[in-house]
Amino acid sequence: MVQQTLQIQKINLPLLELNVRRRNPPKLHRLAQPLTRPLFTVPPVRGFTPAQYNSDGLLAYLEYLRVVLQDDSFGDMYAILSQHRMGIDIFKSSLATAEGMKGLKDELKQDCGIAIGMARCLVENFQSWHKTLGA
Numbered sequence: 001m002v003q004q005t006l007q008i009q010k011i012n013l014p015l016l017e018l019n020v021r022r023r024n025p026p027k028l029h030r031l032a033q034p035l036t037r038p039l040f041t042v043p044p045v046r047g048f049t050p051a052q053y054n055s056d057g058l059l060a061y062l063e064y065l066r067v068v069l070q071d072d073s074f075g076d077m078y079a080i081l082s083q084h085r086m087g088i089d090i091f092k093s094s095l096a097t098a099e100g101m102k103g104l105k106d107e108l109k110q111d112c113g114i115a116i117g118m119a120r121c122l123v124e125n126f127q128s129w130h131k132t133l134g135a
Helices: 056-068 072-083 088-094 098-110 116-124 126-132
Strands: none
Touching: 056 072, 056 088, 056 126, 072 116, 088 098, 088 116, 088 126, 098 116, 116 126
16 A cells, blocks of 8 residues: 655745724615605595595595486495495596506496496596586
């Protein structure tokens, strides 16, 4: 058996010095400032505050439909729509596109249990009521 001996030559290497300084994390001044714009916007409906969209505003719209379409069953819609938080702001924002209108009709039918004819009347007559507000 042959033994091999390895000799390792010891070399004096210069010692590297690392100066590591711990820095305080940067201060985030932006977080302390108040937001200048809301995270989301509610489309304004003339004559009503956002707090009224699901109460007085919804009642006014349903009363308009009851009178114009001569159908007292629109008065019964308030409890259902209010329970599902389907205020006049929802109607207004959904009417911006054809997809929004279709989606609102579907939600009224499927989620609120409103008959298709009533759902169509609710969606398709909103613009005419909104114009009466001077918008």
